[in-house]
Amino acid sequence: MRINTPPFFLSLIVLLCACKHDIINNSTLTNADPTIIVTPPINGGSNSTPGVSDTVCFNTDVLPLYVSYCGSSGCHDVNSHRSGVILTDYTHIMNGIRAKQSSNSNYYTIIGNGMPPRTSPQLTAANIATLKKWIDQGALNTQCTNVCDTTVFTYAGAVQNIIANNCGGCHGSKPGSANVYLGDYASAKSYITANTTLFNNAINWTSTSAAMNMPQSGKMVACKITQIQKWIKAGYPQ
Numbered sequence: 001m002r003i004n005t006p007p008f009f010l011s012l013i014v015l016l017c018a019c020k021h022d023i024i025n026n027s028t029l030t031n032a033d034p035t036i037i038v039t040p041p042i043n044g045g046s047n048s049t050p051g052v053s054d055t056v057c058f059n060t061d062v063l064p065l066y067v068s069y070c071g072s073s074g075c076h077d078v079n080s081h082r083s084g085v086i087l088t089d090y091t092h093i094m095n096g097i098r099a100k101q102s103s104n105s106n107y108y109t110i111i112g113n114g115m116p117p118r119t120s121p122q123l124t125a126a127n128i129a130t131l132k133k134w135i136d137q138g139a140l141n142t143q144c145t146n147v148c149d150t151t152v153f154t155y156a157g158a159v160q161n162i163i164a165n166n167c168g169g170c171h172g173s174k175p176g177s178a179n180v181y182l183g184d185y186a187s188a189k190s191y192i193t194a195n196t197t198l199f200n201n202a203i204n205w206t207s208t209s210a211a212m213n214m215p216q217s218g219k220m221v222a223c224k225i226t227q228i229q230k231w232i233k234a235g236y237p238q
């Protein structure tokens with residue numbers, strides 16, 4: 001275990017304080033495993049806010065940003081590991097993160113200060129704030145499920161963010177990896193309209209070749225895939 005890992009019980013207390021509404025599945029917790037399962041309840045679907053939880057979810061909020069903006073092939077994926085840095089899984093990301101000390105976390109402070117390279121897509125201020133909040137909350141390996149309201153599936157209400165966070169580092173600036181650019185409404189709509197089956201296979205991880213499953217580092221949580229599929233079926237509502 002890393003030296004900067006807070007004692008397990010402390011992490012749990014912090015998490016409980018941060019999100020008293022969360023249902024934490026205790027049976028999955030052991031000292032050896034920093035993974036914490038959080039299942040925020042849906043807030044009734046009254047608006048586009050997915051759940052009442054204030055917990056930043058590593059699997060759905062943090063990892064996709066590192067993978068998409070830093071972990072592309074040729075950069076910080078497992079195969080390329082430029083400068084020895086891998087940013088496609090929790091353990092490797094924690095090599096440059098100190099829980100509750102964002103200003104001492106290299107893999108946080110470098111963002112916008114040299115990385116990603118100037119010519120690559122950049123994280124937004126909101127993305128960076130999410131990373132900081134995750135570090136402030138203890139940089140836990142929170143694995144959240146049930147994090148979306150699948151009754152919300154407009155572009156502005158859901159799909160824009162899903163694509164930006166999960167695909168943006170590779171397909172968010174032109175021409176985009178494999179010449180697939182999904183960085184705005186019109187481009188995403190026209191690409192998906194012309195390549196619906198290929199696109200659906202990519203996000204559902206049912207492509208004929210594993211390299212075509214997207215994101216390549218891991219399938220998105222089911223409810224986000226559902227939101228995108230509903231958006232396509234409904235004719236791409238704005």
Ligand code: HEC
Nearest residue numbers: 067068071072166167170177178180199202211212214215
């Ligand atoms: C880390 C970079 C990266 C991320 C993140 C990423 N892609 Fe890709 N994408 C690629 C690369 C590289 C290819 C070319 C793959 C190949 O054909 O070998 C590709 C290809 C594709 C293709 C075309 C399939 C093909 O190979 O013809 C689609 C569609 C696609 N991506 C959609 C997405 C979507 C949707 C997301 C987000 C949910 C996403 N990608 C996330 C890098 C990425």
